[in-house]
Amino acid sequence: MKAKLLIVMLGIVGNVHADIITVRISSVRNFSHVSDISTRKAVESGTIKYLDYLVGRNTLVFDLDKKTVAINYQEPCAIIQVNESRNLLDCAILDNGVRVHYTLEENSAGDLFFLSEWVWEGKVNGYISYSSNFSFQIENEWKHYIDYDHFDYKLMERLVFEELNKYRDSLGVVDLLWSDEMYKYISCKQTEIVAKGSGLYHPDLEIKFTDEFRVALAKESERLTGMKSYSSCSPKAVQSLSENAFSTDLYDCTYEALAKSAIMAWDKSIMHKINQKYHYLVRGGGKGFVSISARLNNEGTKLFIFCNFSKVYKQADAINH
Numbered sequence: 001m002k003a004k005l006l007i008v009m010l011g012i013v014g015n016v017h018a019d020i021i022t023v024r025i026s027s028v029r030n031f032s033h034v035s036d037i038s039t040r041k042a043v044e045s046g047t048i049k050y051l052d053y054l055v056g057r058n059t060l061v062f063d064l065d066k067k068t069v070a071i072n073y074q075e076p077c078a079i080i081q082v083n084e085s086r087n088l089l090d091c092a093i094l095d096n097g098v099r100v101h102y103t104l105e106e107n108s109a110g111d112l113f114f115l116s117e118w119v120w121e122g123k124v125n126g127y128i129s130y131s132s133n134f135s136f137q138i139e140n141e142w143k144h145y146i147d148y149d150h151f152d153y154k155l156m157e158r159l160v161f162e163e164l165n166k167y168r169d170s171l172g173v174v175d176l177l178w179s180d181e182m183y184k185y186i187s188c189k190q191t192e193i194v195a196k197g198s199g200l201y202h203p204d205l206e207i208k209f210t211d212e213f214r215v216a217l218a219k220e221s222e223r224l225t226g227m228k229s230y231s232s233c234s235p236k237a238v239q240s241l242s243e244n245a246f247s248t249d250l251y252d253c254t255y256e257a258l259a260k261s262a263i264m265a266w267d268k269s270i271m272h273k274i275n276q277k278y279h280y281l282v283r284g285g286g287k288g289f290v291s292i293s294a295r296l297n298n299e300g301t302k303l304f305i306f307c308n309f310s311k312v313y314k315q316a317d318a319i320n321h
Contacts, residue, residue: 183291
């Protein structure tokens with residue numbers, strides 16, 4: 001006799017969130033050096049002149065989508081340029097007609113520093129804070145812009161997985177484990193079918209919920225959790241399977257923003273929210289499983305993301321179910 005199968009399916013499309021970098025500073029050093037070398041070189045060569053050491057907390061919020069920076073939550077200034085570089089932050093504003101350049105970068109020793117600098121009377125002046133004197137937070141890292149002609153499916157899937165567990169952590173819910181078996185047997189097959197067209201729907205899950213898959217998932221669960229799975233065909237041996245699906249037209253954004261967009265879209269739907277916030281814990285504390293597959297449709301006009309969840313019951317659960 002086959003095991004019971006619990007299936008929940010829904011799909012929705014969401015919006016993209018902006019990139020924001022918040023820097024909190026406890027102290028800065030006011031400096032000056034000749035303008036024919038960079039501040040990095042001046043620091044590393046010891047030719048920089050420190051004028052003063054200033055103590056005082058400051059917060060700078062860089063909104064790279066809106067092109068603004070707000071200092072101590074006052075009226076934002078416009079960012080006039082965002083540079084492409086290896087730095088975590090590299091942009092410039094106009095402050096009373098003076099161009100001020102901000103960077104958040106590493107020195108040759110691998111230490112971070114936050115820098116604001118400007119040219120005045122033939123010298124570079126500015127403020128520098130070293131790693132012990134500031135902290136920063138990045139929302140939706142902006143280095144992974146999407147090139148749809150070379151779409152990185154694995155990166156997209158990994159970021160949705162990470163965003164899902166961040167979302168669960170914010171709710172105080174235990175994280176989920178990644179399932180290679182469910183990815184192979186379920187999630188990839190769902191996106192492959194849907195990618196043949198342009199509309200979002202849920203292909204039949206039950207025909208994929210085979211004994212072969214159940215045994216493979218049970219063995220994977222035992223290996224990852226160290227807990228014995230109840231994987232016989234007893235009617236008491238339940239494995240649950242649920243699914244969230246997401247689709248969107250293609251537009252310029254980052255992988256990080258799109259991953260968060262999917263999670264936040266599901267959060268706005270009651271059944272999606274239940275799927276992605278349910279604990280999936282089993283007796284003894286074993287964690288639940290998730291797999292995520294992302295695919296562009298064959299016409300290259302839509303992106304589909306399928307997220308599958310499973311609770312693999314252990315011996316104690318099945319005996320007492």
